[in-house]
Amino acid sequence: MKWEVVIGLEVHTQLTTKSKIFSPASTAFGAEPNTQTAVVDIALPGALPVMNRAAVEKAIQFGLAIGAKVNQRSIFARKNYFYPDLPKGYQISQFELPVVEGGQITINVDGVDKVINLTRAHLEEDAGKSLHGDFQHQTGIDLNRAGTPLLEIVSEPEMRSAAEAVAYAKALYSLVTWIGICDGNMQEGSFRCDVNVSVRPEGQKEFGTRREIKNLNSFRFIEQAIKYEVQWQIGEIEDGRKIQQATILFDPDTGETRMMRSKEDAHDYRYFPDPDLPPLVISNEWLERVRSELPELPVAMQVRFQQQYGIPAYDAATLTSSKALAAYYEAAVAAGADAKLASNWIMGDISATLNREEKDIDASPVSAVALAGLIKRVMDSTINNKTAKDVLKKMWEAGATDATAADVIIERDGLKQETDTGAIEAIVDAVLAANPKAIEEYRAGKEKALNSLVGQVMKGSGGKANPAMALELLKKKVG
Amino acid sequence: MSLSLDDVRRIAKLARIAVSDEEIAATHTQLNRIFGLIEEMRAVDTTGIEPMAHAQDVALRLRDDAATAPNRREAFQAVAPAVENGLYLVPKVIE
Numbered sequence: 001m002k003w004e005v006v007i008g009l010e011v012h013t014q015l016t017t018k019s020k021i022f023s024p025a026s027t028a029f030g031a032e033p034n035t036q037t038a039v040v041d042i043a044l045p046g047a048l049p050v051m052n053r054a055a056v057e058k059a060i061q062f063g064l065a066i067g068a069k070v071n072q073r074s075i076f077a078r079k080n081y082f083y084p085d086l087p088k089g090y091q092i093s094q095f096e097l098p099v100v101e102g103g104q105i106t107i108n109v110d111g112v113d114k115v116i117n118l119t120r121a122h123l124e125e126d127a128g129k130s131l132h133g134d135f136q137h138q139t140g141i142d143l144n145r146a147g148t149p150l151l152e153i154v155s156e157p158e159m160r161s162a163a164e165a166v167a168y169a170k171a172l173y174s175l176v177t178w179i180g181i182c183d184g185n186m187q188e189g190s191f192r193c194d195v196n197v198s199v200r201p202e203g204q205k206e207f208g209t210r211r212e213i214k215n216l217n218s219f220r221f222i223e224q225a226i227k228y229e230v231q232w233q234i235g236e237i238e239d240g241r242k243i244q245q246a247t248i249l250f251d252p253d254t255g256e257t258r259m260m261r262s263k264e265d266a267h268d269y270r271y272f273p274d275p276d277l278p279p280l281v282i283s284n285e286w287l288e289r290v291r292s293e294l295p296e297l298p299v300a301m302q303v304r305f306q307q308q309y310g311i312p313a314y315d316a317a318t319l320t321s322s323k324a325l326a327a328y329y330e331a332a333v334a335a336g337a338d339a340k341l342a343s344n345w346i347m348g349d350i351s352a353t354l355n356r357e358e359k360d361i362d363a364s365p366v367s368a369v370a371l372a373g374l375i376k377r378v379m380d381s382t383i384n385n386k387t388a389k390d391v392l393k394k395m396w397e398a399g400a401t402d403a404t405a406a407d408v409i410i411e412r413d414g415l416k417q418e419t420d421t422g423a424i425e426a427i428v429d430a431v432l433a434a435n436p437k438a439i440e441e442y443r444a445g446k447e448k449a450l451n452s453l454v455g456q457v458m459k460g461s462g463g464k465a466n467p468a469m470a471l472e473l474l475k476k477k478v479g
Numbered sequence: 480m481s482l483s484l485d486d487v488r489r490i491a492k493l494a495r496i497a498v499s500d501e502e503i504a505a506t507h508t509q510l511n512r513i514f515g516l517i518e519e520m521r522a523v524d525t526t527g528i529e530p531m532a533h534a535q536d537v538a539l540r541l542r543d544d545a546a547t548a549p550n551r552r553e554a555f556q557a558v559a560p561a562v563e564n565g566l567y568l569v570p571k572v573i574e
Binding site for chain 2: 017018019023024025026027028032033034035036037038042044050051052053054055056075076080082083084089096097130131132135137138139140141142143268270273275277278279280281
């Protein structure tokens with residue numbers, strides 16, 4: 001039987017506020033346990049929550065960025081459950097009327113665009129942290145994280161493969177970091193994904209029973225967990241067993257998923273409107289101000305890059321994968337680099353080296369202006385492409401921020417391309433004299449025979465010959 | 480709508496309230512009386528009236544985003560039953 005996979009994501013994004021959603025305690029990561037808590041966060045009786053305006057504003061930004069409906073009146077509710085890292089015995093969240101409803105995110109898998117619809121995004125508070133390992137028969141509780149503002153972003157179950165789920169998570173990640181509402185630090189838990197997975201026989205209308213994989217904090221884990229879970233579910237059904245709705249955990253060490261708790265009781269959260277918090281009202285003026293301040297979004301920038309710089313869609317998509325990368329590209333072009341060459345260099349050598357050194361584009365030792373200086377020397381044939389790669393390596397090692405950095409190295413190391421036809425001709429003659437066999441093959445119709453000779457000319461010139469010119473001369477002399 | 484005895488036991492369990500077998504019957508009667516009140520209110524025609532989420536017709540007050548709370552860990556933990564290395568200690572939670 002052929003199976004169809006159905007996936008929906010719930011993503012918890014920590015919002016980049018200085019203080020907590022309902023208290024004036026700091027949200028900074030990594031402080032000593034329980035040093036960043038206020039009376040609201042530890043749930044002292046009588047303490048009342050007061051909403052952080054910045055958290056609301058970031059939710060509005062997100063809603064506008066995905067073309068969603070921003071509800072100008074939304075409601076906070078209590079989600080009731082007992083766990084030691086939740087001192088109040090309920091989490092303040094939004095249930096019936098969330099701040100953001102609907103909206104869309106476009107993903108691209110194997111060159112094909114697909115629109116994923118979002119259900120909603122709502123504001124809520126994070127819980128504290130439980131430390132299980134360190135004490136015998138006891139659990140340590142750190143409430144520094146309790147009350148950190150979260151925007152929980154819920155998609156429709158519209159993804160049909162692990163690849164689509166990862167593409168969605170990445171697109172969402174790129175958007176929330178782009179508009180600056182989330183710092184994107186996945187190791188610190190700023191972007192956590194819960195993945196709902198079910199399978200059904202192809203063609204069946206009803207969804208299968210889903211299991212929810214909790215708290216995945218890397219794109220690789222999302223992919224691994226879904227692939228394992230899908231196989232597990234298909235195996236169960238084919239063996240004649242039924243899937244039970246459950247919450248499960250993914251173990252990165254074994255690559256397997258395992259049951260955390262059955263959902264029977266856990267799902268009964270008995271939501272009701274929080275009497276401590278009247279409805280959140282967002283004025284037209286506020287909405288319009290946020291709209292006017294929103295930065296150019298990745299999708300719009302991608303279209304502009306194609307039109308303004310005449311680069312292919314693939315290049316435009318890659319270059320707009322982060323705001324910093326896009327800015328770097330535009331700075332290089334503004335400094336005089338050819339648009340397509342700049343794209344090639346950034347997606348090629350620059351990205352490869354950054355990846356290898358695990359650096360972000362912000363930390364590139366070669367500035368956009370310095371890269372443009374190098375590309376300009378390729379454009380005016382001062383150096384060939386191969387020499388340019390070597391120059392870039394040297395610029396990288398020494399650090400290059402100046403427009404003339406490439407020129408300095410070319411001059412110092414005498415790397416200027418040999419364009420004196422006479423000098424190259426002498427080398428060409430010598431190479432031809434030493435390779436009579438290649439000449440015969442070429443004359444017999446084997447075009448490629450001359451390629452190896454170009455290589456030898458390049459070598460003979462110490463890499464300084466212009467390869468196009470060398471080929472030209474070889475053809476002229478042989479033909 | 481009325482509750483069964485099992486509903487009452489379940490609600491008590493979810494709310495972590497110990498209700499003894501002797502108390503169950505009385506609690507059951509009291510809760511059902513509340514449902515009786517709700518039924519009475521339901522008889523009122525509310526067509527065209529927007530439901531309120533809060534008893535008062537006011538909007539949520541917002542504060543500026545400033546981290547001004549001082550570190551009061553020592554005072555807060557002075558009343559905690561068990562503390563170690565700055566952490567509150569609770570009976571082991573197994574997932």
